[in-house]
């Protein structure tokens with residue numbers, strides 16, 4: 001309820017602001033909605049949203065899988081951690097723009113370069129989070145599993161993954177928002193389609209209406225994924241925790 | 246089953262630990278076990294009694310194969326299916342009581358698990374999560390888990406602590422019965438001399454750190470056959486050793 005009110009207030013503020021400003025700089029909400037409808041009708045909205053979403057999913061999956069494996073390995077094996085940690089620190093501090101530009105220079109303006117660059121931006125985050133998770137694994141439970149000679153599959157499913165789940169959820173949550181923001185930049189700079197590409201076009205034409213017409217639906221989609229999927233997963237993995245207060 | 250193995254063969258539990266030391270965090274090493282040896286026949290119950298911090302848990306971890314950083318030799322009974330009740334319950338907090346037992350003992354059948362739950366007074370808690378249990382209840386789940394696994398060798402690290410006296414007594418009898426009927430070789434750590442006397446075939450009295458077996462008392466009339474006079478004899482013998490150690 002409070003959320004709906006808050007959204008309405010935002011819409012109202014936007015309407016008022018647009019009255020004062022020229023339509024070129026800030027079009028009224030209704031004008032933007034009409035533009036959204038027009039783009040949807042032509043099919044351009046859906047195909048661009050789809051292209052961006054696919055890139056988000058690909059880069060996100062790549063970063064999560066690679067980052068989890070590397071992070072857990074680093075958290076468990078001290079020698080590997082000592083070796084790989086400097087790389088992670090470098091990657092963590094490398095500006096997203098540098099990674100993207102280098103990827104495009106080295107691998108050309110290709111899909112692989114685009115997705116790889118986004119994944120590489122997200123990778124160190126996942127590694128650091130999952131490494132913490134692996135370090136926090138309960139040694140007592142490990143011993144218990146060992147004493148009862150649990151097979152690897154059982155240990156993974158019932159002992160290790162449930163402990164890593166909150167860390168995975170945290171990495172996913174922070175990862176998703178990071179990835180979709182960077183995907184737009186990558187598209188802006190070197191892809192012939194997607195929301196980022198359309199925003200680039202809008203920028204060249206100084207068309208704020210078109211810019212918002214792509215931004216709003218995309219933000220809505222990402223918010224929906226965030227609330228429906230990520231939060232549901234988070235709730236599921238913490239189901240066993242006794243509720244406090 | 247253990248009776249398939251030749252008498253005096255690998256069915257016995259034979260332990261000879263020459264030396265076990267821990268490296269302290271601040272540097273240096275401290276020897277926890279030195280020259281400890283004990284032998285337990287197939288289907289026998291051994292009770293380990295020793296002062297706090299002497300190395301009883303360390304000994305069990307070595308026997309269970311969880312700690313291989315020691316000098317010595319451990320020979321387990323044949324087949325070596327091992328069930329362990331740790332000093333802390335060590336349950337999976339994200340699995341229900343019943344799942345905790347089933348995950349560790351996937352081959353146990355439902356009727357057996359149900360019967361175990363009844364004996365241990367856990368029937369009402371099957372669907373609860375460990376976070377919803379008292380420590381005493383959690384300990385019972387840990388015991389149920391080890392028993393459901395149907396081990397050939399059962400290791401128990403002070404399993405009856407924080408249970409009330411009646412329940413502790415009942416569980417003691419339960420384990421005694423189990424050992425009699427199934428012939429599970431059992432090693433139990435306890436600080437309660439009476440518990441040792443009423444449960445064991447052999448009582449191993451340990452010295453303070455670095456620990457070793459000071460005296461191995463043989464129980465002539467174990468468990469159900471225990472007599473007042475035998476219990477008194479064992480008690481006196483144990484007290485004498487403990488008194489001498491305390492000097």
Ligand SMILES: Nc1ncnc2c1ncn2[C@@H]1O[C@H](COP(=O)(O)OP(=O)(O)OP(=O)(O)O)[C@@H](O)[C@H]1O
Nearest residue numbers: 267268269277296297298299300301302303304332
């Ligand atoms: N991982 C470890 N690192 C260093 N020292 C340890 C470690 N584990 C145990 N110790 C030391 O070894 C000694 C024996 O510990 P252990 O847990 O085996 O004692 P215990 O006989 O089981 O004691 P209690 O009756 O209190 O359970 C203790 O002095 C303890 O400080």
Ligand SMILES: [Mg+2]
Nearest residue numbers: 301302332402
């Ligand atoms: Mg102990």
